[in-house]
Amino acid sequence: MTTLWDTTGRDVVSALSAERRRSGVVSTGLALTLCVVVEEKDVGAAEQAATRAAAEHPCRLLMVVRRRPDAAESRLDAELLIGGRLGPGEAVVMRMYGRLALHAESVVLPLLAPDAPVVTWWAGAPPDLVAHDPLGVFADRRVTDCSLAADPVAALRRRADDYAPGDTDLAWTRSTQWRALCASAFDPLDTRATAVRVIGPPDATRALLAGWLGRRLGVEVAEKDAAGDGVEAAEFDLADGTVLRIGRGDGRSAVLARTGQPDRSMPLPPREVGDLLAEELRRLDPDDTYAEALEQATGTSGLSARPRTRTHIWHDPTADPSPDPALTTT
Amino acid sequence: MSNPLRDPRDRRLPRVPDPCALVVFGVTGDLARKKLIPGIYDLANRGLLPPGFVLLGFARRDWGDGDFEELAREAARSGARTEFREEVWQRLAESIRFLGGSFDDDDAFDRLAQLLDESGSAQHNAAFYLSIPPSAFPVVLKQMERTGMADNARAGGWRRVVVEKPFGHDLASSRELNELVNSVFTADDVFRIDHYLGKETVQNLLALRFANTLFEPIWNAHHIDSVQITMAEDGGIGTRAAFYEETGAARDVLQNHLLQLLALTAMEEPSSFDADALRHEKKKVLGAVVPPTDCDAYAVRGQYDQGWLAGERAVAYRAEEGVDDASTTETFAAVRLHVENRRWAGVPFYLRTGKRLPRRVTEIAVVFRKAPHLPFDATDTEILGANQLVVRVQPDEGVTLRFGSKVPGTAMEVRDVAMDFLYGEAFTEASPEAYERLLLDVLLGDRALFPHDVEVEESWRVIDPIEAAWRAQDEAGRQPQLYRAGEWGPAAADEMLARDGRTWRRP
Numbered sequence: 001m002t003t004l005w006d007t008t009g010r011d012v013v014s015a016l017s018a019e020r021r022r023s024g025v026v027s028t029g030l031a032l033t034l035c036v037v038v039e040e041k042d043v044g045a046a047e048q049a050a051t052r053a054a055a056e057h058p059c060r061l062l063m064v065v066r067r068r069p070d071a072a073e074s075r076l077d078a079e080l081l082i083g084g085r086l087g088p089g090e091a092v093v094m095r096m097y098g099r100l101a102l103h104a105e106s107v108v109l110p111l112l113a114p115d116a117p118v119v120t121w122w123a124g125a126p127p128d129l130v131a132h133d134p135l136g137v138f139a140d141r142r143v144t145d146c147s148l149a150a151d152p153v154a155a156l157r158r159r160a161d162d163y164a165p166g167d168t169d170l171a172w173t174r175s176t177q178w179r180a181l182c183a184s185a186f187d188p189l190d191t192r193a194t195a196v197r198v199i200g201p202p203d204a205t206r207a208l209l210a211g212w213l214g215r216r217l218g219v220e221v222a223e224k225d226a227a228g229d230g231v232e233a234a235e236f237d238l239a240d241g242t243v244l245r246i247g248r249g250d251g252r253s254a255v256l257a258r259t260g261q262p263d264r265s266m267p268l269p270p271r272e273v274g275d276l277l278a279e280e281l282r283r284l285d286p287d288d289t290y291a292e293a294l295e296q297a298t299g300t301s302g303l304s305a306r307p308r309t310r311t312h313i314w315h316d317p318t319a320d321p322s323p324d325p326a327l328t329t330t
Numbered sequence: 331m332s333n334p335l336r337d338p339r340d341r342r343l344p345r346v347p348d349p350c351a352l353v354v355f356g357v358t359g360d361l362a363r364k365k366l367i368p369g370i371y372d373l374a375n376r377g378l379l380p381p382g383f384v385l386l387g388f389a390r391r392d393w394g395d396g397d398f399e400e401l402a403r404e405a406a407r408s409g410a411r412t413e414f415r416e417e418v419w420q421r422l423a424e425s426i427r428f429l430g431g432s433f434d435d436d437d438a439f440d441r442l443a444q445l446l447d448e449s450g451s452a453q454h455n456a457a458f459y460l461s462i463p464p465s466a467f468p469v470v471l472k473q474m475e476r477t478g479m480a481d482n483a484r485a486g487g488w489r490r491v492v493v494e495k496p497f498g499h500d501l502a503s504s505r506e507l508n509e510l511v512n513s514v515f516t517a518d519d520v521f522r523i524d525h526y527l528g529k530e531t532v533q534n535l536l537a538l539r540f541a542n543t544l545f546e547p548i549w550n551a552h553h554i555d556s557v558q559i560t561m562a563e564d565g566g567i568g569t570r571a572a573f574y575e576e577t578g579a580a581r582d583v584l585q586n587h588l589l590q591l592l593a594l595t596a597m598e599e600p601s602s603f604d605a606d607a608l609r610h611e612k613k614k615v616l617g618a619v620v621p622p623t624d625c626d627a628y629a630v631r632g633q634y635d636q637g638w639l640a641g642e643r644a645v646a647y648r649a650e651e652g653v654d655d656a657s658t659t660e661t662f663a664a665v666r667l668h669v670e671n672r673r674w675a676g677v678p679f680y681l682r683t684g685k686r687l688p689r690r691v692t693e694i695a696v697v698f699r700k701a702p703h704l705p706f707d708a709t710d711t712e713i714l715g716a717n718q719l720v721v722r723v724q725p726d727e728g729v730t731l732r733f734g735s736k737v738p739g740t741a742m743e744v745r746d747v748a749m750d751f752l753y754g755e756a757f758t759e760a761s762p763e764a765y766e767r768l769l770l771d772v773l774l775g776d777r778a779l780f781p782h783d784v785e786v787e788e789s790w791r792v793i794d795p796i797e798a799a800w801r802a803q804d805e806a807g808r809q810p811q812l813y814r815a816g817e818w819g820p821a822a823a824d825e826m827l828a829r830d831g832r833t834w835r836r837p
Contacts, residue, residue, distance in 0.1 A: 176342045176343070179340075179342070179343055180343050184346045186336075187336075187348060189333070192334070213335075216335050253417065253421065264382060266377070267421065283342070289337060289340040
């Protein structure tokens with residue numbers, strides 16, 4: 001491990017290559033660069049999640065902690081690890097103070113693994129506009145998490161307005177297990193659904209699951225509130241008069257019930273943020289299914305047809321935030 | 331009616347088979363305990379088994395469901411790749427049944443057919459895994475035919491059968507076996523397991539060749555000098571003496587694994603990656619393989635003598651328990667084959683396999699021709715070898731490219747260096763075990779990784795003349811060449827390459 005205090009981006013690059021030579025690692029096998037935007041208070045949790053994801057996908061992990069952009073002096077501290085606490089790959093944790101925090105890309109760009117895809121993950125509340133953050137502009141995949149926003153459903157709406165192919169959200173990743181359960185429950189059916197209810201707390205995952213079911217099945221999907229930590233159940237009224245219900249069982253399973261048939265138990269293990277992130281890293285192409293679910297959930301359209309690249313919009317959080325009229329929604 | 335929730339673009343959702351039953355004959359055997367049951371557990375743990383899945387074990391024991399569950403649980407606990415979780419097991423255990431009976435017991439098969447019929451709508455689909463000696467095939471297959479449980483139409487769903495190697499012991503017997511199996515099941519419902527084809531690298535060989543522009547243009551006799559395919563094992567025959575005495579290295583490994591690897595290396599590009607197109611190309615290339623005309627020179631057999639391997643003493647093959655003192659069974663085989671088509675004319679394919687070799691390794695080495703002209707002094711390139719592309723199948727799955735590079739310094743000296751791609755480095759996402767993957771393919775009905783009966787017959791066509799030549803050598807009193815355990819095979823194998831002006835690559 002190397003720790004550099006009050007350093008420059010250039011020193012970080014040479015320290016990384018020195019560290020790599022010392023540990024005898026070659027960077028040819030790196031599949032991607034994972035760039036994590038995180039606040040100081042969330043660093044521990046983000047490190048844990050990124051380490052878990054890096055164990056599955058060896059990557060160069062760049063963690064960017066922006067601190068006090070209003071500080072008078074700019075400063076960069078960096079910590080370099082190879083094959084250590086932060087997984088089998090290479091990791092650089094950077095803390096940026098003062099105005100440097102607004103120019104994080106100047107440090108990060110030379111550290112990206114050559115020609116490997118870049119994934120940027122906001123480990124806290126999603127940005128208002130991805131284009132405000134240069135670390136999101138150069139990324140091939142952008143991962144946000146609406147569930148961390150003060151109002152998750154409004155945040156999801158924001159994501160739809162700001163969407164570009166290559167964006168995804170961990171609220172969507174949380175629905176994968178439920179979607180898999182629904183799909184396998186529908187495999188043996190020879191009838192169709194006439195009405196669908198998704199039951200759970202009013203969050204982005206419920207909205208996306210309902211959006212996906214509505215889009216795929218072509219029926220109205222009602223969302224019903226229930227307490228709990230995530231989706232509780234999905235119910236389908238079928239054309240043959242029976243009801244199919246997939247509900248959360250004990251902590252690790254779901255129960256599949258259909259009128260006139262014995263209940264069946266299916267695995268539904270809990271997943272941590274690291275597992276979700278690992279799932280995101282498995283595919284690096286735009287997720288059209290997510291775009292469709294997001295369209296349905298937010299009443300937007302044409303998301304997949306939007307341009308894939310963004311242009312950076314200068315935004316200074318220390319100045320008075322002025323709304324961008326072109327991107328304001330009603 | 332197709333499932334509206336399934337969409338090929340939605341690649342996050344796992345492919346889960348239709349509700350079905352898996353019936354394993356010989357479920358108390360080694361293979362079932364070490365590979366099948368752990369594989370099924372891993373599938374369950376990954377959520378890839380359909381709701382209502384049933385595992386039916388059939389064996390010659392007087393057991394209840396409970397006894398079998400205990401054995402299966404132990405097997406899953408010790409053999410599973412993924413973490414053993416009690417609640418996953420409990421869920422799987424609820425769907426495990428055991429049926430005791432001998433294979434000629436009509437009652438037992440009637441009960442099995444009844445079990446499959448009455449377990450509700452889900453069990454119209456069933457796969458039968460024949461984890462039993464080939465000698466038991468006829469009686470089991472006849473029983474299935476008698477009870478009609480192999481009949482897709484009668485069952486109202488799919489019925490598939492999984493067969494393990496050996497697929498016969500020569501062309502005639504494999505034809506007989508194919509006819510027998512195909513008479514009970516339809517040819518498309520027969521899945522022959524060659525677990526090497528379930529390995530990630532073998533499938534990657536196809537990606538390497540057909541997804542890149544870099545390799546295919548030079549993948550021919552103009553640029554390739556020779557191909558070496560090696561499958562070495564450090565172990566001996568263990569407890570399989572009876573089987574091995576009958577079989578030998580050529581039938582055990584060469585006929586299936588090595589010829590399949592050769593087919594994937596040498597075949598033309600399939601028009602698509604579906605099973606039919608892939609099998610079609612493999613069939614074509616296997617049909618173009620010619621066995622050596624001079625088997626004395628280009629089909630070497632060896633047998634291990636006593637020696638030291640990995641710091642331990644190893645006994646000679648003939649001293650193994652259950653092996654005849656004068657056995658002429660080969661434990662090592664090396665052959666030179668040619669593929670007679672435009673792409674490969676004149677390129678020798680050297681295949682070798684053996685037991686008690688220094689280490690366990692399987693690899694395909696493509697050796698390129700040397701540069702036609704070197705603008706360097708002869709002394710500069712003295713230690714420059716031929717360029718090689720090596721596909722490592724196991725262990726350390728990956729690809730290595732060897733090429734010349736200048737040694738730093740004022741003198742112009744060129745030496746071989748290696749560029750390495752290691753699967754575990756770029757993707758540590760755990761690859762599924764071969765059996766886990768292949769079992770899932772059987773249940774999904776994906777035939778791409780299973781050799782077709784025609785491929786098996788073509789392989790025997792190559793092996794039979796070699797075996798015949800060796801039998802003739804036996805009669806002439808010529809024995810397989812001995813090699814010390816812990817050596818890379820007998821001297822004759824090295825001489826075979828030396829005669830062609832080549833050497834074996836040390837894997």
